[in-house]
Amino acid sequence: MIDVKQVNYGVGQFALQQVDLHVGEGEYFVLLGPPGSGKTVLLECLCGLRRIDSGRIVLGGRDVAQLEPRQRQIAYVPQDYALFPHRSVDSNIAFGLRRQRLDKAEVKRRVDEVVEMLGIGSLLGRSVAALSGGEKQRVALARALVLRRKVLLLDEPVCALDEAIRQEICSQLRSLQRRLGLTAVHVSHNLEEAFLVADRAAVLRDGRLQQVGTMSDLLRRPANEFVARFMRCENILPARAIGPADMEGQTTVAVGEGNAGVRLRVIGRCKGELRVIVRPENLRLLSTRPSAQWLAEHGESTIRLRLAARKDCGSYLRFEMTGPVRLTAHLSHSAADGLPADEGAELLAWLPPEDLHVLGSQ
Amino acid sequence: MVKASRPTTAVCSWQGRLFAAGGFFFVALFTLFIAALIVADALYVDAAAVRKVLSSSYVLDALWLSVWTSLASAALGVLFAVPVGYSLSRFHFPGRVVVDSIIDLPIVFPPLVVGLTLLVFFSQTGLGRWIQDDLGIEFIFQRKGVILCQFVVSASLAIRSARTAFDDVDRRLENVALTLGCGRMGAFWHVSLPLARNGIAAGAILAWARSFGLFGPLLILVGSFRGRTEVLATTVFLEQAVGHVEVALALGLLMILVALVALTVIRLLGGLRL
Numbered sequence: 001m002i003d004v005k006q007v008n009y010g011v012g013q014f015a016l017q018q019v020d021l022h023v024g025e026g027e028y029f030v031l032l033g034p035p036g037s038g039k040t041v042l043l044e045c046l047c048g049l050r051r052i053d054s055g056r057i058v059l060g061g062r063d064v065a066q067l068e069p070r071q072r073q074i075a076y077v078p079q080d081y082a083l084f085p086h087r088s089v090d091s092n093i094a095f096g097l098r099r100q101r102l103d104k105a106e107v108k109r110r111v112d113e114v115v116e117m118l119g120i121g122s123l124l125g126r127s128v129a130a131l132s133g134g135e136k137q138r139v140a141l142a143r144a145l146v147l148r149r150k151v152l153l154l155d156e157p158v159c160a161l162d163e164a165i166r167q168e169i170c171s172q173l174r175s176l177q178r179r180l181g182l183t184a185v186h187v188s189h190n191l192e193e194a195f196l197v198a199d200r201a202a203v204l205r206d207g208r209l210q211q212v213g214t215m216s217d218l219l220r221r222p223a224n225e226f227v228a229r230f231m232r233c234e235n236i237l238p239a240r241a242i243g244p245a246d247m248e249g250q251t252t253v254a255v256g257e258g259n260a261g262v263r264l265r266v267i268g269r270c271k272g273e274l275r276v277i278v279r280p281e282n283l284r285l286l287s288t289r290p291s292a293q294w295l296a297e298h299g300e301s302t303i304r305l306r307l308a309a310r311k312d313c314g315s316y317l318r319f320e321m322t323g324p325v326r327l328t329a330h331l332s333h334s335a336a337d338g339l340p341a342d343e344g345a346e347l348l349a350w351l352p353p354e355d356l357h358v359l360g361s362q
Numbered sequence: 363m364v365k366a367s368r369p370t371t372a373v374c375s376w377q378g379r380l381f382a383a384g385g386f387f388f389v390a391l392f393t394l395f396i397a398a399l400i401v402a403d404a405l406y407v408d409a410a411a412v413r414k415v416l417s418s419s420y421v422l423d424a425l426w427l428s429v430w431t432s433l434a435s436a437a438l439g440v441l442f443a444v445p446v447g448y449s450l451s452r453f454h455f456p457g458r459v460v461v462d463s464i465i466d467l468p469i470v471f472p473p474l475v476v477g478l479t480l481l482v483f484f485s486q487t488g489l490g491r492w493i494q495d496d497l498g499i500e501f502i503f504q505r506k507g508v509i510l511c512q513f514v515v516s517a518s519l520a521i522r523s524a525r526t527a528f529d530d531v532d533r534r535l536e537n538v539a540l541t542l543g544c545g546r547m548g549a550f551w552h553v554s555l556p557l558a559r560n561g562i563a564a565g566a567i568l569a570w571a572r573s574f575g576l577f578g579p580l581l582i583l584v585g586s587f588r589g590r591t592e593v594l595a596t597t598v599f600l601e602q603a604v605g606h607v608e609v610a611l612a613l614g615l616l617m618i619l620v621a622l623v624a625l626t627v628i629r630l631l632g633g634l635r636l
Contacts, residue, residue, distance in 0.1 A: 044537075047541055049540065068545065070543045070545065075541075079534075082534040084535060084538075086556045086557055095542050096543045100543060143542070147542070
């Protein structure tokens with residue numbers, strides 16, 4: 001449905017470089033990245049609000065790179081909604097229909113239809129200045145959807161809203177997108193938002209795509225350290241492969257600063273310098289000294305650490321630990337039962353090979 | 363839900379109130395000073411001068427000429443201000459800074475110099491003579507010249523105001539309009555122009571006010587022919603020049619009254635925040 005091929009675009013010191021992207025028909029795709037990474041610029045290139053320097057943008061089989069925004073048949077919801085302040089809610093929603101010179105009855109019928117779909121009947125006739133953030137968002141969405149276009153482009157559509165409304169609107173966006181069979185591209189810097197809506201996502205950094213995949217891919221198998229950090233993985237350990245892989249296809253690696261002698265086993269044939277990643281929520285902690293048999297079985301998957309801090313983050317507990325490596329664990333309250341809370345207490349971190357992801361030479 | 367139109371007042375300390383009081387002191391000082399000037403004029407003028415002003419046909423002619431030429435030049439100013447202001451606000455082109463400065467020049471021109479420059483242009487240059495003689499569009503000693511002088515002096519004010527108004531219109535609104543089916547012109551017509559209307563109207567008022575009170579360049583380019591090129595401001599100048607100070611001040615009060623009524627009516631009718 002949407003194909004971005006080798007797109008380059010420069011503005012000032014910033015440049016989108018060699019962006020290649022495919023979004024399938026009916027897919028909900030999220031463009032992720034920190035502020036300034038080029039998400040909005042890429043979306044505006046798709047809209048036709050910026051003329052690309054080179055490459056192709058294909059929407060529904062049609063190369064639209066040289067077409068004006070109005071010829072691209074896209075529905076666009078900009079950041080902060082950009083409702084027309086001199087027009088009422090009704091007039092904002094009907095704006096695109098009136099440009100098509102539809103008769104009044106048809107305009108009213110289509111406005112009523114989208115208003116009912118979004119449940120914003122109570123807002124009709126009001127000035128946009130008097131709307132709350134969530135109401136503005138719904139009106140902006142209605143203004144875009146009323147045109148019945150197949151591609152919906154959303155620029156940070158919920159970033160200005162509070163947490164509860166954000167979740168509600170994300171769910172509404174997702175269900176609308178499915179019900180109407182839309183292909184959606186949604187720009188966001190917020191991971192929770194992306195998890196709520198995305199079929200697939202891409203991470204951008206300084207105008208370059210870093211990785212494209214499902215949110216699970218990005219979370220569990222980040223392509224590089226930047227993606228891992230963006231996906232809030234704090235445990236990125238420098239490591240070095242020791243010896244060749246064994247019969248099971250696992251390699252022993254030494255981890256820690258100066259490869260301090262802690263050994264772990266990772267899946268895959270690795271060599272040279274690496275990065276070993278373990279997500280904080282995958283880290284398992286033990287407080288009591290395990291049995292000799294358990295240690296014999298898991299010896300090369302454990303690290304002895306000391307608790308530096310234990311913080312209650314509401315839905316989980318955060319353990320910060322030091323030792324041969326610094327590690328952070330996020331545990332549910334029930335999983336943390338029986339673990340020490342005192343600073344300096346000894347803990348054993350268990351890192352089985354299936355929980356570790358390796359970056360580097362494989 | 364908070365009504366957006368309701369002004370908010372933050373809690374403030376005595377320093378804050380003192381600061382606000384300082385502002386009001388200057389507001390009061392300025393408005394009282396202007397009011398005192400008008401009152402002084404009114405006290406100086408006697409009934410005979412007022413009778414003379416109100417009963418003279420040349421005063422009514424001059425008033426009518428002042429009103430319609432200043433409105434025409436303000437309208438002409440807006441006609442230029444909208445496209446020029448929009449272009450300067452939206453389009454980047456080489457030499458924009460120079461163009462910007464040239465557009466502002468008439469604001470700082472001494473009005474007499476404008477009159478002299480126009481006279482030299484239409485009487486001494488080939489292009490000016492071609493316009494006057496061959497095209498037959500005569501400005502020197504003609505009413506068209508009144509409008510031209512007023513336009514040259516006041517259009518820059520309208521342009522400056524329109525440009526600032528377009529600068530204040532969020533470009534994203536135009537961008538959204540582009541995706542909703544508008545071309546550039548449609549986005550301008552349906553979004554930018556309505557949103558900039560207050561600034562454009564403010565510029566039109568400035569241009570009208572500047573034109574209404576103008577007389578220096580008019581004396582040079584069109585002279586002061588009673589019933590033909592004499593505007594009210596010229597009449598004031600001529601009356602005081604021959605020693606009829608009371609009549610000049612009575613005429614001045616008439617101009618102030620017309621301006622006051624016009625400005626108030628525009629504000630009330632338009633509901634504009636000018």
